[in-house]
Amino acid sequence: MTGHRARLRERFLSGGPDGLPDYELLELLLCLAIPRRDVKPLAKELITRYGSYAGVLSADVDSLRAAPGLGDTAVAAIKTVQASALRLVKAGASEKPVMSNWSRVQEYLQGAMAHIPREQFRILFLDRKNTLLADVVMSDGTIDEAAVYPREVVRRALELDASALILVHNHPSGDPTPSRADIAMTKNIVETCDRIGIRVHDHIIVGRTGQASLKDLGLM
Template sequence: MGDTAKTASHMNGHRARLRERFLAGGADALQDYELLELILFLAIPRRDVKPLAKQLIDRYGSYAGVLSADVDSLRATAGLGDTAVAAIKSVQASALRLSKAGASARPVMSNWSLVSDYLQGAMAHIPREQFRILFLDRKNVLLADVVMSDGTVDEAAVYPREVVRRALELDATALILVHNHPSGDPTPSQADVMMTKNIVETCDRIGIRVHDHIIVGKTGQASFKELGLM
């Protein structure tokens, strides 16, 4: 058997063993780079993708970081074509849809752990500030999850009048403000405190309640309500 045939045989054997381990033991049976290999198998059928999977984990810091990476950033990675990028992003999209479905199943305030998990998955690894609002009905059931601003590495501008306008369009009676800190530290800044104060005051005037403002960091979240800031 020639070297090329031996390499192909070894690669196919590795892929088969990895699939068997996953199907028998689930995600816990694999390391992060191996789980990423499974995704890349589907998009890159004729190459050993283990080095690429390890490179991506190193570059983005974690499996979650790879899934959350920008499309343009992934496209700039040597060895990743559009098919592989689409495979990676489709896994993230599927995970977020599943998480969001669980978070939306019951009133938000009595289902907070699932809502928190969804927000962490959706926002923790975004390399720029994003501001979203969870609009709620009278029973605190989620009406809409709206990205209001997709900003820069340290700013995402949101104006109280835009918040109120969207709440009235949705017939929302309450809301939760959410944004991320790309630095990873969820500690509120003075600008965060002032912006929240302005939004709360504007919403109060028309009877819309702001339950909380959540800041999402890479390793956790900060709640304005729990910190006594609102």
């Protein structure tokens, strides 16, 4: 087992992560948290359970704790890797005005929300130069609903002295196609924000493999 781990580590250090399939990358991570056990079967089981390496990293803490073979040390290691990756991408997304750095913002949103098993609604609050002021989770809901109210959006925007915002939520089904409820909610928030001079640039819906923009679709 020691020899296998050493070879796996050397392949990673010499060839980089692209040289390892998902289960081996996860195996390498689990080796650090579970030093005295063959974790290859566990890594494969987790990839199957959550669908991908990204799915494992994005899984809820409670869900990971319930997975056979994972203790708190391993769960903490998995979530630390996810948090580190998101902070790195978010730092890049915040370097420039959001609208001129859109690909990095989309990358961050995809990493943060694509694999959440319930609907989450967050808002990117922007200043007059469209630089990110705050990234706020407004609602963490159920498998198919995350309630958010226009008055709460406006209240938080005023607290932050925001001039504009971008609405974002995910579809746990994986399909980012806007629903009628999504369109109606967007219209209500846009109308409420317009009354006090706050611009809503877009509403982004995040799916498993892509995103939908209500602005690009002509729905706002």
